[in-house]
Amino acid sequence: MKHFNLMSFFVRFLGAAVIVVFTFNPSGYSYYHWLTEALNGTGSSFGAEHAFAGVLLIIGWTILIRSTLLSLGVLGLVLASLFIGTFVWLLTSYGMFNADSTISITWIALICLSVLLAIGMSWSHVRRRMSGQVDVDELSD
Numbered sequence: 134m135k136h137f138n139l140m141s142f143f144v145r146f147l148g149a150a151v152i153v154v155f156t157f158n159p160s161g162y163s164y165y166h167w168l169t170e171a172l173n174g175t176g177s178s179f180g181a182e183h184a185f186a187g188v189l190l191i192i193g194w195t196i197l198i199r200s201t202l203l204s205l206g207v208l209g210l211v212l213a214s215l216f217i218g219t220f221v222w223l224l225t226s227y228g229m230f231n232a233d234s235t236i237s238i239t240w241i242a243l244i245c246l247s248v249l250l251a252i253g254m255s256w257s258h259v260r261r262r263m264s265g266q267v268d269v270d271e272l273s274d
Contacts, residue, residue: 137258146251152193153247159239164190201253213252217245 157165164186170176171183205213221241224230231237 137255141258142251142255145254146247149197149250149254150244150247152190152197153243153250156190156194158243159236197250197254201250204256205253209256210249210253213249217248221245 155164157163167176168179168183168187171179201210221230225232230241232241
């Protein structure tokens with residue numbers, strides 16, 4: 134990708150949101166709910182489709198978390214989390230978010246996690262544009 138822009142960030146956000154929401158969401162339609170029903174015997178029994186979907190989610194989470202940690206580092210992760218958290222607090226204090234129910238709080242947390250992961254996936258591009266510095270993973274022989 135030669136040029137990074139807002140659409141590039143949005144695509145990363147959507148990818149992160151898909152992984153996050155498919156893993157768990159309060160609607161009752163997520164991998165967590167599907168797996169729990171299979172293991173409790175209230176749904177279909179645990180099978181290859183459960184294992185395959187779980188492996189796909191693990192791959193997605195590994196890519197997201199590894200990229201975020203390598204790009205932001207621990208300090209950047211803390212600062213980005215503080216930024217997102219205080220921004221949500223600010224919006225809530227102005228009445229833009231309804232944080233009165235656990236479902237609302239859960240959705241806000243899932244969106245915040247998706248934003249944090251998207252920032253982590255995008256930060257190397259932003260840093261390169263701001264400073265001219267390029268992040269490169271070290272390769273060992």
